[in-house]
Amino acid sequence: MPTRPLNTTLLAGLAALLLSACERDAAKEATPAPRPVRTTTVEKREQLTPLTFTGRIEAEDEVSVAFRIGGRLLSNDTRLGDRVEAGQLLAQLESQNELSALRQAQAALVAAQGQLTQASNHYQRQQTLLAQGWTTRANFEAATQAQQTAQSQVDAAQAQVSSAHDQVGFTELRADAPGKITETGPAAGEVVQAGQMIARIARQDGRDAVFDVPAQLVRGALAGLRVTVNLTNDSEVAAHGRIRQVAAQANPVTRTFEVRVGLTDPPTAMRLGATVVGRVEASNGPMIDVPATALTRMNQQPAVWVLDPSTNRVSVRNVEVQRFDQAQVIISQGLDTGEIVVTAGVQALHPGQKVRVLGSEP
Template sequence: MRLSNKIALPIAAIVGLLIAVAWMAGLFADKTPAGLKEQQQAFKGSIQNVSIELLNVTERAPGSIVAKENTLVASRLLAQLKTLTVRAGDKVEQGQILARLDDADLKAQVSQVKAEQDANTAQLQQAKKQLERSQALLEQGLVAINQVDEWRAKVDELNARQNALSQQLTAAEIALGFSQIQAPISGTVVERLVEPGSIVAPGTALLSLYNPAQLQVQAAVREQQAAHMQVGDKLKVYVPATSLTQYATISEIVPVADSSARTFLVKLDMGLMPSVVPGMYAQIEYQLEQRPALLIPSHLVKQYGQLDMVQVVDNGVLSRRYIRLGDAFGDKVEVISGLSKEDKLAIY
């Protein structure tokens, strides 16, 4: 009897444990069909029909602001830079003197040529007088003709030298003018590349300038959309850094596509925009072809965590339907999947 009690107690404990596990697993609960666990209910309120609409869809392409008119201001001489009067950000006018080079040697060269020109002019005047006297004496038979020819040759030689000196003087004055470096365009200084005291050679860049009134947007546009664009079309340009929007005109479509990105480079001319400078990020906006889309009012969509849900009325019965959404268009949102145009939505 004592042995049977020892066996019965463990068996009873095991059976009790198995019953508890089965109860926690829900074996004794009523079965619920898969899917939504909420009980469907009849709906007697207002409904919203789902319909297909044609959308005028716009697309944005990233781009950047560049200066259509920019230049490097360079030296044309080998000389020492004496002064540089502007710095980055300064506004300059076309023809304004920006820098001066050491011009002592150039001024000396101009003075030397002028002195030689004065001396040659005096010799030329004297030679012309001698030629006139020789011609008069020749008519009287007092000198030989070869003496007249010698003075005529001398006059011709001095005339030729006078022309050569005039050209040398012009070249020297032009070189002297190059010592004062002027702004080739009106604009803004981007960068100061050298400092006074430096020895600059011909072609050495001193400054970089750009014209803020001649800006351009360059953007890569998908080849399917670039095929519908033409030079002269106006597109909307948005600059996020300044929150400014402006229309720009297509001035060029590069006729070679980027084979890796399948895009075309489109250039648009734009007017002056306050606080917009080259290098800024910009977006161009253009309209795509109309396409059909299933749209529903945004307020009919409820969120459950990361899921979007609407209440669908089917044969007078209200049920929950999970959907996948696309872009919003005003007070409506596009439904990508989960609904069809025959469905009816409950308004609540």
């Protein structure tokens, strides 16, 4: 009979152990393990938008040459694509009227010089007679005045001769710098006006890629952006440059703005008039972007899960999406720099849930 108290004691101990184990299991079920997630820290980054335009190659410095006076075109030796040198004669006007005006001015100069010689001799005689007391002061002053008038007439006649020489020179049109002719104007025999384009010359000191850009893209800061330019028929032929000029006024027909890109050492294959494609990355300013996997919905609006690093608990927050694609989402409002957003595991979360960031200690 002494074994009964021992059995009772063993049974009581086993029951206490089983009860303690059940309580621990119940405690584990009441406090679930933190859910593993992946996160990212919100930062503002410069967003670049790739832009592509089709344009053409033009000379960096291209000028239209024209006569300063009007007249009948005697000759026009310009040919499209010809190379010209500085001082080379390009075209010529009939110069009969200008030569006649020159001869008339020269004759007037000779007559004025004769009057000056006569007035100077008379002045010298009056000066000598006045010194000897044989003439009056009034006669001497009249001789002085006559000499000055004659000298003024000679000066005016010389100016007329110089102007007539210039007019004759204006009947010849010469290149002011070496280059290539990219456009020609009227043919010989036509009557042209002063300032009418006779030829357009592309000077040999640089090449531009010229593009017509829509107005909505010109509003941004394009000046100085780096551009990659390729030939449309051979993408291997490429050059780099920077936007150096944006037109201040839109084209009245297309309503686009001309943008000129100064090319650095363009290859010889990029000839004038060649069609090219320009590629540039325009900045949209600093923006907040998060992976597309971070996006969820709350109250029928886009939302993200935000982690509180002090408690390792998450909360859901509505955000405004500016733009999104398969890889990332651009957030315009709702997030601040430095906040932590859950990027993986968002489907099984609930507000206030404790999480464990993968790669950190539990």
